[in-house]
Amino acid sequence: MGFHLVPKIPASPPLPSGEHPWAARLRLLRKSLSVAELALAVAITFALYNGAAEEWAISTQVRFQSPWARALAYSALLSLVYAVPSLPFSFARHVVGRKYGLSTQTLAHWALDAVKGALLGAVLGSIVVLGLTATLVYGKNGWWWMAAIGAAVFGVVLTRLAPQLIIPVFFKMKPLENAELVERFTSLARKTGTPVLGI
Numbered sequence: 001m002g003f004h005l006v007p008k009i010p011a012s013p014p015l016p017s018g019e020h021p022w023a024a025r026l027r028l029l030r031k032s033l034s035v036a037e038l039a040l041a042v043a044i045t046f047a048l049y050n051g052a053a054e055e056w057a058i059s060t061q062v063r064f065q066s067p068w069a070r071a072l073a074y075s076a077l078l079s080l081v082y083a084v085p086s087l088p089f090s091f092a093r094h095v096v097g098r099k100y101g102l103s104t105q106t107l108a109h110w111a112l113d114a115v116k117g118a119l120l121g122a123v124l125g126s127i128v129v130l131g132l133t134a135t136l137v138y139g140k141n142g143w144w145w146m147a148a149i150g151a152a153v154f155g156v157v158l159t160r161l162a163p164q165l166i167i168p169v170f171f172k173m174k175p176l177e178n179a180e181l182v183e184r185f186t187s188l189a190r191k192t193g194t195p196v197l198g199i
Contacts, residue, residue: 026100033093033096036089040089041082048078057074072130079121094107163197
């Protein structure tokens with residue numbers, strides 16, 4: 001995967017605000033995509049609230065006897081309903097990044113990252129769903145505090161493992177070659193008491 005922050009800034013005077021026209025157009029495009037995607041998510045949520053979500057819940061109740069299978073089936077269906085319509089927005093961000101020189105990632109690499117992200121999301125999402133189901137099945141009235149503790153522990157573990165297991169899935173990482181910069185980062189980490197495995 002290639003990704004470089006080397007924007008191709010055209011030669012044009014800045015706006016009265018000091019912002020470059022190139023940056024203003026990019027900001028407008030990104031904001032428009034975010035607003036449109038949010039509006040779509042809200043529309044889907046309202047559509048589900050008007051009956052679809054309840055019908056799916058009844059369908060999974062009928063099809064599966066196991067509460068674990070019901071929870072996984074329902075959450076998978078719900079994820080697809082939100083993820084599939086948002087895919088064009090992700091592609092649009094890829095196109096914008098390429099157009100404005102913020103990315104050299106090819107379409108094939110973007111598609112591969114999208115597949116890897118979906119698989120990773122499915123694995124992590126399944127862990128969350130099964131964990132929440134376990135608190136509901138075994139926690140009874142105390143399910144909420146068990147879920148809170150589980151979420152906190154899961155978040156801490158994920159934060160610790162992400163740099164070693166998750167980030168390398170999407171980015172090729174190699175040691176920083178600038179010895180002076182490495183020493184500056186190491187010194188800063190030492191002052192803050194942050195353990196560093198590599199820079």
